[in-house]
Amino acid sequence: MPQRRHLIASAIIVLLLALVPLAGSRYAVDLTTEVMIYALFALSLNVLIGFTGNISFGHAAYFAIGGYACAILLTTYGWPLALALPAAVVLAGLVAAVVGYFCVRLTQIYFAMLTLAFAMLVWGVAFKWKEVTGGDDGFTGIKMPAMIAHHVGYFYFTLIVVAAGIAALWVICHSAFGLTLVAIRENSQRAGFIGVDTRHMRWAAFTVAGTFGGLAGALFGMYHRGMYIENAFWTESAQVLIMVLLGGIYSFIGPIIGAAVLHLLQTFTNQYTPYWPTVLGLILLVIVMVLPDGLIGLARRVKARRGRS
């Protein structure tokens, strides 16, 4: 439950992040912005994985819907950000609700494959609906409100939105709803016996995940001033899945750590070698062979061992 030390730690992290632009490095500002967006994206997926045990292979769909919708509303229709962003997030949530309705009837690999199928459909629409989305040329030249057009302005905007998003997810995951989800994950049969409508709960989790995925996507599109069909492709879904697993699915902050570590590692590796696939492959081998509960699990084990000695 919300403990004071959690609140204080969070406040300190947000404050420290707020100081990043003062260091004067444009690169650090950009990189931190990217990491924050991926952190929210990964966290949103973990509502589904960590709390219901369902793996989605298609989470990029909602990321892309949020990103495209926000970009198109801002640019093509000239909506103000205060309307475009919420509208994009709601749209992502609505699509997630519709898709989720069908997906939660299935479990395990069938669930995963159905999410993949729907996501590829979203990719197909972004590809073929050229007049609106720009097709595979991408949707570039997003019109940005003057206030956040500068990279520092955008950094603070992202910090506020991501912090608010993470706080909202924290509240949701630690509410009665979140606890029920955990009960479903641990033993869906027993949860069913005590009167929990497991399918409805998983559906709700699916919708929440999609909504916040859409928020991350909207931030991502504006950051890059462009959305591309590659953002909806299954490889993007795989990447965010790896972030979540790397960090660890059984803790709230695991995916945040995973997103930060993976993105930074990828960025720095690319500066030295194009053999990133090998590096990532080795990381994954380490996860599955020795770190099945992710980095957070490792930290906990180290802590437990220290405590004993």
Add this chain to the structure above:
Amino acid sequence: MTLTMFTLNAFYGLALAMNMFIIASGLNLIFGVLRVINFAHGMFYMFGAYITFTVAKTWGAPFFVGVLAAAVALGLIAFVVERLLLRHLYDKEHLMQLLFTFALVLLMSDAAKMIWGTDQYSVGYPPGMGGAVNLGFVMLPQYQLFLCVVGPLIAVAMWFVVDRTRWGRVVRAATQDREMLASLGVNVPMVYAAVFTIGSALAGVGGALAAPRIALVPGMDATIINECFIIVIIGGLGNMWGSFLGALAFGFVVQFGTVLAPNWQDVLPYVLMLVVLIIRPWGLLGRPETGH
């Protein structure tokens, strides 16, 4: 669509289906017994094609020696991978096995780049199969006729081995209850290793047999793996005849769908999977999974 065109498209749909079935059958076998979703299957397919290229074109051996080499090489790679790493993961979550096979994809893609570079390659048709058979009203390519024979042969062979031999009974038992099987004195780990080896060798054969028809390029694994997944999911995971049926559905839907609605060819296979999963959540011939 004239009758001639219809016949031709039906034949091509069948050829596509058989081509896909040969590749997907191994994926399905591995899932059926080991319950492992092998993401690296597409990569095994690509290696199969590239190995055939090296053996048949660079070294100048006959094409079918290349096919054999692909099967043996992939079987060997799979056996080593299973014995060294994968066997430690059977008791862990599905997710860990999935991540493991994804790691294989990444490592093998870079390995392929180091071995074969990034150029595109072409393997010629085996002698006597590079032409077409003229039936008067249609011309059918010989090599695709050959694939239409090989596909069902593999299906029947697998059915015979799994359903009609003692070893097949052991394999089927392993899918049901491995503890019981072990207590009966069967070497279950070796059964698992054998299945993974055979399934992967089939991917190698699939790549080898596909090689004469297509350009070999980096990234050729990515599309095929999704399509294989779609086929085994449509058919019902772990069900061999389901995969056969899934491949047929895939072949005909893609062939006729592309002719009739070319704008949507990219997403046709996904739409097919979507429809099947919504109507029959466990695939055409699959059974609902019990438990968790």
Add this chain to the structure above:
Amino acid sequence: MKYSALLVAAGVLSAGTAFAQQAPIKIGAMYPLTGGGAVYGVPAMAGHQLAVEELNAKGGIMGRKIESIERDDKMNPSAASSTMKELITKDKADIIVGGLSSAVGLAMSEVSKQEKVVYISTIPKTIQMTTDKLHKYVFRTASNTDLEGDTMAMLAGKNKLGKICHLQLDYAYGNDLEAGILKALPKYAPDAKVVLTLKPKLGATDFNPFIPQVMAAGCDGVLSGLWGPHFVSWVKQAAPLGFFNKIKWISGGEIGSHEIAGELKAEYPDNVISNTYELWYTANDPSHAAFQAKLAKKLGTQETPQWAVLGYIGVMYTAAAMEKAKSTDPDKVAEALEGLTIGTPVGKLTIDAKTHQANIGQFWGPMVKKPDRAYRMMEPAEYIQPK
């Protein structure tokens, strides 16, 4: 041709070595080095490296050494956008060259506009880049779909095609090329009729749904934009049916290059007329021989790939513009690039001051059998260059 893996490693090593009294000039280069795009990106990067080595041997640009910072663009626009920002903000690159796919090219152009750093697009052909989305800092030394389409229409007229089947890949390049051809067709072949238009998907390996339709349409020629592996797969599936006996295949997408001819060898079909940026065995400029010899040495093969020249030209233009501007300031370099003429291994090129498009041409011609070679060669290879 196993040079590609070596090159990738070599590029990484050369990236870190700067060695001048004055601060080096930094050129950021981004090509796909992994995945499907590596077929083109790796040789283009080789050409890029060759140009940098050559210039550095001669003392660099304005007496300053060149530091080439090389990155994988991963054929992913968002990743390319992040990487390009990093090259600009962290590595302080003075200019960016490269790209392959249209989307990556447009994403890089967007970053160039935001960050006010010059970007020279060396391979992406999308017409948008030099029309709707044109801005001060983006330049193109590759061909574009209008130029390519114009030449294809001209060849359709020259070969007296009456009934045309149109075959394009269903994505930006294919759609733009189709538009370019249709725009020019009435001019060169007023009587020609397009009887069938088909668009296989990008990355297609199975052309069975399309081959019978083209054969049944009764056209005497195909105008095609199937490039690289698409063309190879089409040939393999269509040739057994005698497809190329009756139908003339006029194609963009550089399938007249040696990479394709050298790989298909005897499988390369009759009746193909196509294009390529460069041919190792044919020159239209005296400087080609020296370029080709150096490239052959670098790659360890006499039969060098065409893509290298594109990477090479990108660097040559960078050097010429900076020398002319006497500065690395992006605004001055951009102004210097407008209307700039330089000599390259494929002849003199000029960048149009208004459209920022270089008048790069291509070799066009029929692919013919040679008694003394295992592969086909383009003969006669005519260099067609826009005015």
